[in-house]
Amino acid sequence: MTGATGMLGSEIALSIAGKGYTVFFTYNSSQEKAAQTLEKIRWISPESQMIRCDVSKHSDIAAAFAAFRQQFDRLDLLIASASNFYRTPLPDVTENEWDNLVDTNLKGTFFTLQEAVKIMQKQSFTARIITMTDISAHLVWRNFAPYTVAKAGIEHLTKIFAKTFAPGILVNAIAPGTITVNTQKEMETEEAMIKKIPLKRLGDPLDIIKTITFLLESDYITGQVISVDGGRILQ
Numbered sequence: 434m435t436g437a438t439g440m441l442g443s444e445i446a447l448s449i450a451g452k453g454y455t456v457f458f459t460y461n462s463s464q465e466k467a468a469q470t471l472e473k474i475r476w477i478s479p480e481s482q483m484i485r486c487d488v489s490k491h492s493d494i495a496a497a498f499a500a501f502r503q504q505f506d507r508l509d510l511l512i513a514s515a516s517n518f519y520r521t522p523l524p525d526v527t528e529n530e531w532d533n534l535v536d537t538n539l540k541g542t543f544f545t546l547q548e549a550v551k552i553m554q555k556q557s558f559t560a561r562i563i564t565m566t567d568i569s570a571h572l573v574w575r576n577f578a579p580y581t582v583a584k585a586g587i588e589h590l591t592k593i594f595a596k597t598f599a600p601g602i603l604v605n606a607i608a609p610g611t612i613t614v615n616t617q618k619e620m621e622t623e624e625a626m627i628k629k630i631p632l633k634r635l636g637d638p639l640d641i642i643k644t645i646t647f648l649l650e651s652d653y654i655t656g657q658v659i660s661v662d663g664g665r666i667l668q
């Protein structure tokens with residue numbers, strides 16, 4: 434799993450360990466959070482490992498998979514969750530912002546999947562890939578163009594990988610809405626956000642984990658994008 438130090442990512446990694454998986458996960462800048470996450474995971478899944486990997490660099494992804502291969506002999510599930518996200522209002526998006534957001538979200542997901550399928554293709558059982566996109570890929574957010582364009586690209590590459598590597602590998606995407614809000618400043622905007630959500634609450638990491646569980650138990654779904662957003666996309 435990539436991005437296991439994220440707010441949502443760390444909850445997903447723990448839940449996957451709880452399902453009996455040995456977890457090999459990546460972090461980039463949050464070494465302390467990664468160590469804490471690994472400690473929690475190892476209570477449940479003692480063989481789990483972590484590695485630093487900047488997914489915007491192909492060489493880092495290749496090195497992470499080389500380390501994976503040295504330690505493990507099968508890959509059942511890839512969750513590609515690494516992402517960065519910040520405001521980039523038009524028309525002032527810089528080349529650095531574009532490269533940073535698109536390389537981390539889109540290029541990173543693409544090459545992570547490409548490395549994973551090299552292992553999965555050789556296995557004799559059905560493997561699964563879950564990519565993480567965002568409902569904003571379907572909305573028109575003028576202050577987040579590089580991020581939302583990259584997430585839309587992830588949805589398309591999810592379909593390309595699903596079609597190319599069927600029937601041995603099932604590839605689906607989850608598109609969360611807003612999952613949790615913690616800070617006081619954000620609490621003030623929480624009410625405004627909830628007004629846009631037909632199910633009248635923000636999402637919880639458990640809403641995403643339940644969807645992952647559903648995909649792990651499904652044998653006849655591939656190439657789909659599942660929005661987990663309380664109906665936000667309907668507005």
Ligand SMILES: NC(=O)c1ccc[n+]([C@@H]2O[C@H](COP(=O)([O-])OP(=O)(O)OC[C@H]3O[C@@H](n4cnc5c(N)ncnc54)[C@H](OP(=O)(O)O)[C@@H]3O)[C@@H](O)[C@H]2O)c1
Pocket residue numbers: 435436437438439440441442443459460461462463464486487488489513514515516517518537541565566567568608609610611612613
């Ligand atoms: N949380 C939400 O409300 C929400 C809503 C819509 C979509 N999503 C999507 O759901 C997924 C998980 O969300 P989250 O809340 O866990 O995100 P998050 O808290 O922003 O965490 C981002 C994760 O990506 C990693 N990352 C950032 N830049 C990286 C790079 N260059 N190379 C490798 N890893 C990098 C971070 O690692 P370090 O911290 O170690 O650098 C961290 O583990 C993401 O794909 C996100 O876009 C989340």
